[in-house]
Amino acid sequence: xxxxxxxxxxxxxxxxxxxxxxxxxxxxxxxxxxxxxxxxxxxxxxxxxxxxxxxxxxxxxxxxxxxxxxxxxxxxxxxxxxxxxxxxxxxxxxxxxxxxxxxxxxxxxxxxxxxxxxxxxxxxxxxxxxxxxxxxxxxxxxxxxxxxxxxxxxxxxxxxxxxxxxxxxxxxxxxxxxxxxxxxxxxxxxxxxxxxxxxxxxxxxxxxxxxxxxxxxxxxxxxxxxxxxxx
Amino acid sequence: xxxxxxxxxxxxxxxxxxxxxxxxxxxxxxxxxxxxxxxxxxxxxxxxxxxxxxxxxxxxxxxxxxxxxxxxxxxxxxxxxxxxxxxxxxxxxxxxxxxxx
Numbered sequence: 392x393x394x395x396x397x398x399x400x401x402x403x404x405x406x407x408x409x410x411x412x413x414x415x416x417x418x419x420x421x422x423x424x425x426x427x428x429x430x431x432x433x434x435x436x437x438x439x440x441x442x443x444x445x446x447x448x449x450x451x452x453x454x455x456x457x458x459x460x461x462x463x464x465x466x467x468x469x470x471x472x473x474x475x476x477x478x479x480x481x482x483x484x485x486x487x488x489x490x491x492x493x494x495x496x497x498x499x500x501x502x503x504x505x506x507x508x509x510x511x512x513x514x515x516x517x518x519x520x521x522x523x524x525x526x527x528x529x530x531x532x533x534x535x536x537x538x539x540x541x542x543x544x545x546x547x548x549x550x551x552x553x554x555x556x557x558x559x560x561x562x563x564x565x566x567x568x569x570x571x572x573x574x575x576x577x578x579x580x581x582x583x584x585x586x587x588x589x590x591x592x593x594x595x596x597x598x599x600x601x602x603x604x605x606x607x608x609x610x611x612x613x614x615x616x617x618x619x620x621x622x
Numbered sequence: 623x624x625x626x627x628x629x630x631x632x633x634x635x636x637x638x639x640x641x642x643x644x645x646x647x648x649x650x651x652x653x654x655x656x657x658x659x660x661x662x663x664x665x666x667x668x669x670x671x672x673x674x675x676x677x678x679x680x681x682x683x684x685x686x687x688x689x690x691x692x693x694x695x696x697x698x699x700x701x702x703x704x705x706x707x708x709x710x711x712x713x714x715x716x717x718x719x720x721x722x723x
Binding site for chain 1: 680
C-alpha cells in the first residue's frame, strides 16, 4: 500500500467489507451500472409505447412534432451535452485529487441543469397556452389547413402529447434528482471529502448524469426532429 | 491504483465530436429525405452520440472491470428484445386476424 492509500484507509473511506480500495471502486461502479440498466428498462417501456403508436399513426406524430420548438429543443441539447462534458472533467480532476476544480465543474453542471429545466418550463407553458396539454386542459380541437380553413384535430394527437409529457417529464424528474445529487457531491468535494484514492460518489453520480444525457440524446430527434417546419 | 486516468484531450475531442454530430443531425432534419429516411438518419446519429458518451464519458472503453460492460450490453440486448417482439406482435395482428392492430 502506498502512503496515500494508507491515509485513505485511516479516513474510513474503505468500508470494512471490502478488501481493497480497488475492489470497493469496482463494486460501486458495477452497482451503479446495474441501477442504470434498470433505468434503461424503465425508459424502455416508454420508448416502446412511442414506437408502437408512432408506427400506427405516423402522420399524427409529424403533426405533433410541429408543435415542438426546434430551437428550444436544440439549445437544451447543447446545454445537456456541455453539462456532461463538465461532469466528465469533474471526474477527471477528482481522479487527480484536485477536488476544488471538481466542485466548481459540478456547480457549473448544476447551473446547466437548472437552465435546462427553465427552458423546459417555458416549453410546457407554451403547450399550456396552446391548449396541447392532454386531459382537461386540452382545447386544441381545430387544425388549420394550408388554405386557411380548419378541420378537426385527430384525437390521436393527444396520445402524442401524453407520451411527450410523460417522457420529457420523467426525464426532467431525473434532471432534478441529478441537480440535487451533483450539488451535494459538489459541496462535499469542495469540503475536501474526496481524494485521488477515494472519489466513488463523484464517479457514480457522474455516470447517472451521463445517463440522463443519453436519454435526451434519443428524445431530441424522436420528438423535435420529425417535422421539417423550421427549414 | 489501477483506475485509468484519461487525458483531458479525450474528453475535449469527445465533446467536439458530440457538438458536431448535434449540428449535423439538426441540419439533416431540414433536408427532405422522406420521413422514414430522416428518422433513420437522426436515430443513427443519436446512436453514434450515445456510443461516444458511453465509451468515453462513462469510461466503458477503459473500465478495467469488464462486468460493467457485460451488464450494460445485457440491458441493451433486453431493450432490443422488448422493441423487436413488441413490433412483431403489433405488425402481425392484422395478418393473424387479431383485433387491435
